[in-house]
Amino acid sequence: MKKLIFVFVFCSFAALKSNAQELHPFSLGLGAHFGKVFNDPFKSVLGGDVFLEKGIAKNLDVTLGTGFKHFFERDHLNGFPAYGSPFNVIPVRAGLRYYVIQGLFVGAEAGAGFGFEEWKTKFAWSAALGYTISHRLDVQLKYEDFGHGKLTRQLALGVAYKIRLAKK
Numbered sequence: 001m002k003k004l005i006f007v008f009v010f011c012s013f014a015a016l017k018s019n020a021q022e023l024h025p026f027s028l029g030l031g032a033h034f035g036k037v038f039n040d041p042f043k044s045v046l047g048g049d050v051f052l053e054k055g056i057a058k059n060l061d062v063t064l065g066t067g068f069k070h071f072f073e074r075d076h077l078n079g080f081p082a083y084g085s086p087f088n089v090i091p092v093r094a095g096l097r098y099y100v101i102q103g104l105f106v107g108a109e110a111g112a113g114f115g116f117e118e119w120k121t122k123f124a125w126s127a128a129l130g131y132t133i134s135h136r137l138d139v140q141l142k143y144e145d146f147g148h149g150k151l152t153r154q155l156a157l158g159v160a161y162k163i164r165l166a167k168k
Contacts (some may be wrong), residue, residue: 033158122147
């Protein structure tokens with residue numbers, strides 16, 4: 001949690017000092033990613049996202065998004081009797097993206113991860129390092145935590161296509 005607060009504070013102060021880039025227009029993003037979970041009972045994650053992004057200050061954008069993530073289990077959750085089903089979650093998060101230089105960004109998001117069946121809704125957050133190619137295509141490396149301890153933390157590689165909804 002301290003890391004997330006640090007990222008938000010850093011982005012806010014950095015945006016006040018920066019003037020190298022114009023405000024980004026309102027955009028709709030569609031993305032997919034593949035992640036690696038480092039602890040049992042899960043091994044990998046496949047997910048899709050839909051998000052809105054809008055520049056609010058020079059080099060600083062705000063995001064709002066949702067999606068669906070499926071965690072693939074290693075061996076049908078053997079040894080984890082408290083969980084009878086795989087982890088599926090719908091994250092709903094708001095966040096910030098700070099563009100360090102043209103195209104390169106760091107981001108952080110926070111919100112809720114709505115789990116299915118016996119998986120409860122928990123606080124969800126993520127931190128990302130990414131690059132925007134020609135204002136349309138994002139590639140990013142993202143660390144996500146869905147609040148179920150080590151079970152649902154992942155490192156993911158993602159790609160998103162952004163559609164401008166307003167002119168500059």
